[in-house]
Every structure is written in C-alpha cells, then in structure tokens.
Amino acid sequence: MTAQTSTQAQVIPKFGEQKKAFSIDELKWLINAAKNMRDLNQAKGYLCSYFIPCSNPHGVFMWRSEIKNLEHIPDKNINKLIRPITKVFYTQSEQGPSQKVEFNINKWFMIEYSTVCVATCDPQKSRIFKLGGQLYLNIFPGFLHILRPISTFESTTHLAVKFIFSHIQDIWCSGDWNLTEYIIKWLAGVAAGRKMYSILYLKSGQGLGQRHYNRFHSAQRPRHSTRL
Template sequence: MTAQAQVIPKFGEQTKAFSIDELKRLIVAAKSMSDLDQAKRYLCSYFIPCADFHGVFWWDPDSKSLKHVIDKNIGKLIRPITKAFYTQSEQGPSQKTEFNIYKWFMVENTDDIWCSGDWNLTEYIIKWLAGVSAGRKMYSILYLKSGQGWGKGIITDFIQRSVPRHSTRL
C-alpha cells in the first residue's frame, strides 16, 4: 500500500503505539508540501494541543488513555524532523521551502478539532451560537463530551457573557 492510499485514523482512534520512525518515514517519503498531509494526520491522530494545561494530550493506545505532556517535554516525543522542498522559479534560482513537523504542530497548526473537520456540523454550531447570542429561544442543545480541561467551559463562559438576560413576566 502506498503512503497516499493509507487511511489514518482520527485522534484517539489509533490502535498501534506512536512511532517516531513512522512519522519520519512519512516525512521523508513526501515529494511535495501537500504530500506532508499524511505525516500531519499521523501526528494529529496521537497528539492534540491543550491550552489549559500548556502542553499536549497524547493518545496512548496500549492503555487506551490520554497522557498529558508538558511543553518542555514535547520535543522529546515530537522531534523536529525537517524536509526541504525546492521549486524552480521562472526567474532565477530555485526556491527552498523547509518544513519542520515540530514547528508546524506547535506553532502553525490551526486545525479545529471541533466537529472533526465536518463543515456542515461546524456551520450548524456557528449558527446555533449566533442564535443564542441574539437571544433567540433554541429548541436544541449542544452536548460537549471530552476530558477535564479540554475547554468545554469556554462555550458556557461565552454564553454567560454574550447572551442578554431577559426578565420574564408571568
């Protein structure tokens, strides 16, 4: 099976332990920046940034649990593996673009874990939050399920700050 055909599970669905060698293989095999999507998805199937505890959560398939890794120890797990790509410029020398998986994950990665990348679901939630913010009566609820410290409270904080309080008369 080629690297392009490989299906990579979402965060928390991996059944094999994380392998830095597999991550390096995916990066080395990439022929272009877009080929790096396999390596990015592989990494994101094991690690997810965590703002509240400053670090990452690491999915450990052996214990079927999440482990918290603090900022200063992340580099021991996610090594700064780099790959350079060269593109020929019409005018002058070729341009070098360098990719660093650690830098991408810790700084440049802006993937939204909400809705698992499903735009229809994302759009529904945006409209739902807009309705709540406008003070409309909602006939549905958002059910958020995740571990402690994953930021679910951000939503209720937003609702408490943003939704006008209306006095009701009997």
C-alpha cells in the same frame, strides 16, 4: 478553504482512533518519503491522530493506544516525542533560480497548527466535539463495565443486589420507600454518567456500620452440622 484548514478538518475526527502505538520512526519515514509539500499531509495526519494542543490545561494531550487512554504532556517535554524532523524542498520558479522551502514538523505542530482544544470530562460526549465554536477534548476514559441485561447475571449477583437494596431501605432510609427510591435513582444517575446536582450525606452512631458488617458476614458464613 486553505490546504492547512482542509488537513485539520480531516485529522480531528481521527484523533484517538489509532490502534498502534505512536512511532517516531513511522513519522520520520512519512516525512522523508514526501516528494512535495502536499505529500506532507500524510505525516501531519499521522501526527495529529496522536497529539492535540490544549489551552486548558496548557500543553499537549497524547493518545496512548496501547492503554486506550490520554496522557497530558507539558510543552517543555513535547520535544522528546515530536522531534524537530526537517525536510527540504526545492521549487522551480518560472523566472530565476529554484527556491528552497524547509519544513519542520515540530515547528509546524507547535506554532502553525491552529487546532487547540479545552479538556473536559463528559461520559455522554464523543472524544472530540464543539460547543459554541470551542473545540473540546473529552478525556473520559470510558465505563469500567459494559451495560448488560439484568437477566444475564447469575443468581448470586441478584441476591447481592437485593441485599444492598434491602440495606438501603431498612438501614439508610428506616423503611421509607419514597426515600429508598430516590437514593436508588440517584445511584443509577451516577452510574449512567449524569452530572448530579446533589450529594448523599449519611450519618449514624459510632460502630453501627461495623455491626451491620458483622451481621452480613455472619449470614454468609456456611452452617455445618456435626453428627455424633
């Protein structure tokens, strides 16, 4: 395994794990502090924990730790973030004068760094995964709500869910429990992030939805008694 391959194997799992925002000054400091080419692995690792090249869509994905999300950046704009910071080393050869070796972090990332991903969206996969030898970047941002036991919800939430389920059974499905159960399971599949191979098609007469909306809010309106 080459030194470059070893570095890539180390940084790939760390992409998207940084807690602090990317800093060009931090990257510059790591490069300037390097005393040899091997020391540059720290700068490479830092850079690759925020950026990963992508072939589809073409460009670079950046991990935005402050919002815990990914941003797609076209290649033509990447120089604004990955500056062409250069470091020069002089290596002493056994025979003859010392040799000059120049390292450019932008050139290394855009040309020499061989890790290239394909973007996908799958709630059941990790941030970085391989399938059939292809490296994939999972851009799924995560679920809006955390899964909780039903017993932890308030009674008002239970009543609201019961109302929705009753509406599905009585209005959508005309009282057909088998159809109601199918729809509830279908909605649960969507909420769980499964890929659905069917769609729900609803059709009703004009104004039907508005009448049920008015009926619902009429039922929720508090009743007051007036004492004469």
